[in-house]
Amino acid sequence: MTRSTRPAGRQRPSGAFGPARDEARDARIIDAVLDLIVESGYGDLTMGAVAARAGVAKATVYRRWASREDLVADALESLMLPAVPAGAMAGTLREDLIATLTHSSACLHPQGRRFSAVLAGVAGSHPQITDTLRERYIAGQREGIAACLYRAEKRGEITAERVARLLAPGRLEIAAAVGVLVWQEDLLGELLDVEGIARLVDQVLLPLVGGTATA
Amino acid sequence: MTRSTRPAGRQRPSGAFGPARDEARDARIIDAVLDLIVESGYGDLTMGAVAARAGVAKATVYRRWASREDLVADALESLMLPAVPAGAMAGTLREDLIATLTHSSACLHPQGRRFSAVLAGVAGSHPQITDTLRERYIAGQREGIAACLYRAEKRGEITAERVARLLAPGRLEIAAAVGVLVWQEDLLGELLDVEGIARLVDQVLLPLVGGTATA
Numbered sequence: 001m002t003r004s005t006r007p008a009g010r011q012r013p014s015g016a017f018g019p020a021r022d023e024a025r026d027a028r029i030i031d032a033v034l035d036l037i038v039e040s041g042y043g044d045l046t047m048g049a050v051a052a053r054a055g056v057a058k059a060t061v062y063r064r065w066a067s068r069e070d071l072v073a074d075a076l077e078s079l080m081l082p083a084v085p086a087g088a089m090a091g092t093l094r095e096d097l098i099a100t101l102t103h104s105s106a107c108l109h110p111q112g113r114r115f116s117a118v119l120a121g122v123a124g125s126h127p128q129i130t131d132t133l134r135e136r137y138i139a140g141q142r143e144g145i146a147a148c149l150y151r152a153e154k155r156g157e158i159t160a161e162r163v164a165r166l167l168a169p170g171r172l173e174i175a176a177a178v179g180v181l182v183w184q185e186d187l188l189g190e191l192l193d194v195e196g197i198a199r200l201v202d203q204v205l206l207p208l209v210g211g212t213a214t215a
Numbered sequence: 216m217t218r219s220t221r222p223a224g225r226q227r228p229s230g231a232f233g234p235a236r237d238e239a240r241d242a243r244i245i246d247a248v249l250d251l252i253v254e255s256g257y258g259d260l261t262m263g264a265v266a267a268r269a270g271v272a273k274a275t276v277y278r279r280w281a282s283r284e285d286l287v288a289d290a291l292e293s294l295m296l297p298a299v300p301a302g303a304m305a306g307t308l309r310e311d312l313i314a315t316l317t318h319s320s321a322c323l324h325p326q327g328r329r330f331s332a333v334l335a336g337v338a339g340s341h342p343q344i345t346d347t348l349r350e351r352y353i354a355g356q357r358e359g360i361a362a363c364l365y366r367a368e369k370r371g372e373i374t375a376e377r378v379a380r381l382l383a384p385g386r387l388e389i390a391a392a393v394g395v396l397v398w399q400e401d402l403l404g405e406l407l408d409v410e411g412i413a414r415l416v417d418q419v420l421l422p423l424v425g426g427t428a429t430a
Contacts, residue, residue: 171418172403172418173418176394176395179391179394182402183398203388204387204423207423208418208422
């Protein structure tokens with residue numbers, strides 16, 4: 001898989017003044033952040049170390065990111081790929097969920113166990129980082145599942161009322177599936193392959209959302 | 216709540232030679248470990264620092280724990296209370312699960328967010344620590360739920376076949392509930408109170424184990 005080279009929320013508005021963005025350079029900076037976190041954690045991360053690792057001037061880093069928290073937030077976001085798998089619309093809710101969660105799960109472990117390592121490296125380090133993980137990463141997983149539910153609703157597989165209820169504040173059905181997905185290694189002692197993702201869909205998600213349960 | 220002063224697996228055999236165990240002192244040492252992890256993480260933890268913090272000689276620490284990994288394993292275990300809540304046998308599966316998970320959840324956060332802080336402090340730090348978390352802590356949560364299922368089976372609320380299937384290797388129903396419980400703060404952005412635990416039981420666990428679902 002490839003990571004996005006466009007960190008969301010920091011996009012250059014079209015027609016803005018200033019030097020044009022160099023996406024390859026930005027991607028190199030983000031890569032440097034991830035490498036440094038994996039190697040020595042969040043505590044030792046500095047803008048200078050990032051610049052040195054990426055082979056750019058420190059001012060170049062500061063021109064796009066005001067603080068290391070901003071930089072880490074974008075680096076974390078670069079590991080999250082919410083893109084809808086091709087052909088998701090065509091299948092059933094079950095097929096769509098398996099494709100979506102397999103995609104998410106692969107993004108969790110793009111290069112060996114890089115995401116786990118980054119997660120461990122930044123966990124508890126800074127409130128903004130914790131918020132980023134929760135708000136962007138966890139929310140992203142949730143949105144992927146929600147998109148499957150909306151598509152199933154359009155196909156008539158599930159009622160609008162049920163979708164609304166599952167997505168209401170305080171409901172825990174989708175959170176339960178996201179928890180298994182995100183913490184699979186700690187929780188299960190293994191990484192889920194496609195067969196494992198199918199078990200997650202069949203044993204947990206479909207029974208809870210009211211699709212076809214394969215018990 | 217109180218933490219156990221008897222780390223399991225390191226119990227003094229009755230009739231063993233050597234000086235008698237001082238449980239209050241052991242508890243002070245374990246407390247020192249937890250405090251130091253919360254304050255500065257696992258990386259800076261040394262046997263000497265633990266001894267100094269607990270006000271004992273370093274030799275005293277080494278007499279009971281061969282390495283800091285052993286010490287951290289027992290410290291983590293001290294945060295896990297698998298005791299069955301009183302009166303659990305008397306109720307229904309739903310009541311038993313709510314009591315058991317409320318108890319577990321309270322143990323997760325005995326002193327403010329101490330457990331979360333310890334977890335963040337040791338995550339990814341050492342394979343033995345990760346194994347301890349998984350094998351003792353995650354397994355402990357799972358055993359608490361399994362005990363509820365066995366009691367429900369004895370009361371005739373759930374069949375033996377269903378219990379056996381839920382506890383078979385590779386099944387994810389119970390793991391899904393454990394995931395929400397253990398990572399509730401990261402996953403949900405909040406700590407579950409008793410009402411939240413009841414939602415976890417009603418929305419996730421009971422529907423998945425085949426008890427009375429309150430959808």
